[in-house]
Amino acid sequence: MKVLVTGATGFIGRQVVHRLREAGVELRLASRQPDRLDAGPDAMLMPGYDAPAEAFLALTRDVTDVVHCAGLNNDQGNATEADFRAANAQLSARLAHAAATQASGRFIHLSSIRAVIGARASATIDENTIPDPQDAYGRSKREAEIAVLGAYTSHGRADAAILRLPPVYGIGMKGNLATLMRLADTALPMLTGALTANRSLLSSQSAARAVWHLLCHSQPLRPIYLASDEPPVSVAAVIGALRRGLRRPTRLMTVPAGPMRTAATLLGKRMFWDSLTATQICDPSLLVSEGWAPETSTLERLTEIARLRNPRRPV
Numbered sequence: 001m002k003v004l005v006t007g008a009t010g011f012i013g014r015q016v017v018h019r020l021r022e023a024g025v026e027l028r029l030a031s032r033q034p035d036r037l038d039a040g041p042d043a044m045l046m047p048g049y050d051a052p053a054e055a056f057l058a059l060t061r062d063v064t065d066v067v068h069c070a071g072l073n074n075d076q077g078n079a080t081e082a083d084f085r086a087a088n089a090q091l092s093a094r095l096a097h098a099a100a101t102q103a104s105g106r107f108i109h110l111s112s113i114r115a116v117i118g119a120r121a122s123a124t125i126d127e128n129t130i131p132d133p134q135d136a137y138g139r140s141k142r143e144a145e146i147a148v149l150g151a152y153t154s155h156g157r158a159d160a161a162i163l164r165l166p167p168v169y170g171i172g173m174k175g176n177l178a179t180l181m182r183l184a185d186t187a188l189p190m191l192t193g194a195l196t197a198n199r200s201l202l203s204s205q206s207a208a209r210a211v212w213h214l215l216c217h218s219q220p221l222r223p224i225y226l227a228s229d230e231p232p233v234s235v236a237a238v239i240g241a242l243r244r245g246l247r248r249p250t251r252l253m254t255v256p257a258g259p260m261r262t263a264a265t266l267l268g269k270r271m272f273w274d275s276l277t278a279t280q281i282c283d284p285s286l287l288v289s290e291g292w293a294p295e296t297s298t299l300e301r302l303t304e305i306a307r308l309r310n311p312r313r314p315v
Helices: 011-022 054-062 082-103 136-152 175-184 204-216 235-246 259-268 270-277 285-289 298-309
Strands: 002-005 026-031 043-045 067-068 108-110 123-125 159-166 223-228 280-282
Touching: 002 011, 002 054, 011 026, 011 204, 043 270, 054 082, 054 136, 067 082, 067 204, 067 235, 082 108, 082 270, 136 159, 159 204, 159 259, 175 298, 235 298
Parallel strands: 002 026, 002 067, 026 043, 067 108, 108 159, 123 280, 159 223
Antiparallel strands: none
C-alpha cells in the first residue's frame, strides 16, 4: 500500500500522515507548501485546479490509495464563491479523475457537514440526510462530493467514499472552536444561558483513525460516512472545559436567550450567535457498525488541549 495524502501540512492532514506512518504505510505527500514536508522525493507540490492534466497524473502515479484533505476552509473570510468552487470542487474533480485511471485502491475524500446543512440550522444528520448547503463553502464541498463519486462511477469503480466531518478540535484548531478558546481565555464571566444546545464535535486524531479505518477495513465502501465523538456536548460545557484547561475560573452565568440574542444583533454578531445556539448532531452509526470506535471523552480532551496552550499559567 502506498497512499497519497493531499493537504498533508494542514490541520487534519498532519494527523492523517501521523496515523498512516504509525501503521507503517508508504506515503506520498502533497501540499501547497512542500518545503514543510519531510517525505523526501515523495513530497510534491499540490497542483492548482487549473494545472495541466499531467500534474494530476504525476501526483497519483504509482500510489494505490488517495486521501484528499486539501481544500479551502470556511475560515478564509475574504474567499469568494469562485475561490471555494475552484479549490474544493474543481480541484477534487481533477484529482479524482486522475486517481480513478491509475490508483488501484480507495479514494477517501474529506468533506464537511456544511455540505449538508448550514451553520445556523438545527438538525440530526446521517449519511441519508438530503443535502441543503447554505453558503459558498458548503456548496463547494457538496459539489466536490458529487464530482469525486461521479469520477469513480464514470470509470466503473465504487471504491471512493466521502467522509463528512463536524467541527474538528485539536492543537491548532480554527473557526468557531478557536473563537471559543479565545473567549474562554479571559477573566470575564461567560453568559451562557442559551448555549445549552448539543453539538457534535470530532477530535483530529479520531478523524485520522476514521480515514485509516476506511482505507483498510474489509467491507465494500459506502458512498457517504459521518464521523463524530459521542455523545454530543453543549457549547456551555465546551467553554467550561476550555476554562478548566486554561486554569481560568469557570464563571458561567445563566442569562435568558432573548437579551443575549439582541446584544449579538446590535454588535453585528447575529450569525455567529445563531451558529452557537443551533443543535447539530451527527450520527456516526454506519461507521461504528463497520468497526470504527468514536472518541468518548470530548470535554476531557478539550481541557487537555487548552492546558497545552498555556502550560505555565499558575493554578
